Amino acid sequence: MVRAKVVCLSHKEDADGIGSASLIRQAFGGETRLVDYPGLMNELEQLRNDESLKTLFICDLGLSKTNQDQFVELVKNLRKNHVLVTYIDHHYIEDAIKKKIQSLKVKLIHTINECTTVQVYNAFKSKLNDYSSFIAACAAVTDYMEDRPLGSKLLQRFDRQFVLLEASVLTFTIVSHQKDCDYLLYLVEELSEAKYLHEIPNTFEFARIQAEKISAAIQKVKDNMKKMKNLAYMEVTDSGASMVVNFVLGLSGKDVGVSYKLREEKGIYAVSVRGSRACKLHLGKLVNELATEFGGSGGGHDKACGAVIPREKIGQFLKKFNSRIK
Secondary structure, eight states, X not given: OOOOEXXXXXXXXXXXXXXXXXXXXXXXXXXXXXXXXXXXXXXXXXXXXXXXXXXXXEESOOOOTTTHHHHHHHHHHHHHTTOEEEEEEOSOOOHHHHHHHHHTTOEEEEOTTSOHHHHHHHHHGGGSOHHHHHHHHHHHHXXXXXXXXXXXXXXXXXXHHHHHHHHHHHHHHHHTTTTOHHHHHHHHHHHHTTOOGGGSTTHHHHHHXXXXXXXXXXXXXXXXXXXXXXXXXXXXXSSOHHHHHHHHHHHHOOSEEEEEEEETTTTEEEEEEEEOTTOOSOHHHHHHHHHHHXXXXXXXXXXXXXXXXEGGGHHHHHHHHHHHOO
């Protein structure tokens, strides 16, 4: 069998992952697969046995101490099968793991200073149209990285308010469809065809509905969040943890906010963490370390990250996390 298939494996939970996938689709065509962080290894396991796979792009899917060695082994198997692998990401990666990835002759495009979509655009702009820079600007805004060197230049090309509007609608549409992967794939396809969010049917209505949920969450945060010395936290039951965590941070007056939601069928808590501008710690590194210590996994950016923590360990995790924040 001749290997010809192109696959982009990208993060499904935010505009950076969806934006990256849409730009890869525009530049190279092929198939898109969208996963959350815990789903990365399962998808790679499936792909390593795909005899038609020729080219694989992995976008915006950060590694943790829990899965980084497995990732290297799976990529090694793909390279043995002569699959061309490009890994594009902006989460922190240990130097030793970066060297192992590069030793496999994987094309590693990585910096923690720009979001993934901006890096995709910068690497492949000769294959992309001007609209693609707009998607990259939206991703930079939603990942709080519009002040970085490349992201800020892209944002300057457009009316700022227009970018903020479209980026918000994109984010709310993605968040409201996390259980509908077919719709997310449709969204990737529409964006790859250079459609603005206001041109895609119903996106503004999806955003309105999501905005109602968010506004309802504000009072719940005020009533239910709890504070430790160095952080505030709240368990979420009827919305996503990532939707609530910014309110926990903002309303608490603390430099770190944490929200978490039980995934009962898996026996784990999905945890979201945000830091204020005054927070000097790289929260992604710290959460990666602590999550591994308590039998979970985690990581991310310096001011925004997440984790998966075993259900019975969440209290210990919070106490240890609080003690490590200076």
